[in-house]
Amino acid sequence: MKEWMDVLPEMDFPPGTSKTIHKDDIEVLVINLGGTFYGLEDCCSHDGNPLSGGEIDGGDIVCPRHGARFDIKTGAALSPPAYENINVLQVRVSHGVIQIKR
Numbered sequence: 859m860k861e862w863m864d865v866l867p868e869m870d871f872p873p874g875t876s877k878t879i880h881k882d883d884i885e886v887l888v889i890n891l892g893g894t895f896y897g898l899e900d901c902c903s904h905d906g907n908p909l910s911g912g913e914i915d916g917g918d919i920v921c922p923r924h925g926a927r928f929d930i931k932t933g934a935a936l937s938p939p940a941y942e943n944i945n946v947l948q949v950r951v952s953h954g955v956i957q958i959k960r
Contacts, residue, residue: 860960861959862952862959863881863959865881866879866955866956867954867955868956871895873890874890875889876890877910878900885901886898886900886947886958887900887909888956891930895949896930896949897948897949898930898933898947899933899944901944902921902940903926903935903943904926904941904942905924905939908922909921909922909944917929924939926938926940931946933945947959
């Protein structure tokens with residue numbers, strides 16, 4: 859059964875920011891895109907390197923290593939050299955705390 863896990867307070871995470879969360883056995887890139895939170899596996903499907911530190915361009919994140927683009931909302935691979943999607947995790951805000959479902 860999947861459960862919600864606290865990440866950090868919403869007030870510590872303003873719009874336009876992203877942070878990699880290391881909790882237990884997962885690394886999730888949480889992105890605040892215009893006040894809505896999204897969670898992506900912090901791993902480029904092209905070469906396995908982190909997406910954290912990549913440019914956020916509109917609704918996409920650009921891999922900092924080779925420039926592959928992924929849709930922040932769906933994890934869809936949008937450009938070479940990545941052809942496989944990345945996993946997304948559910949994110950919510952509950953009582954002022956950002957949570958991810960694991």
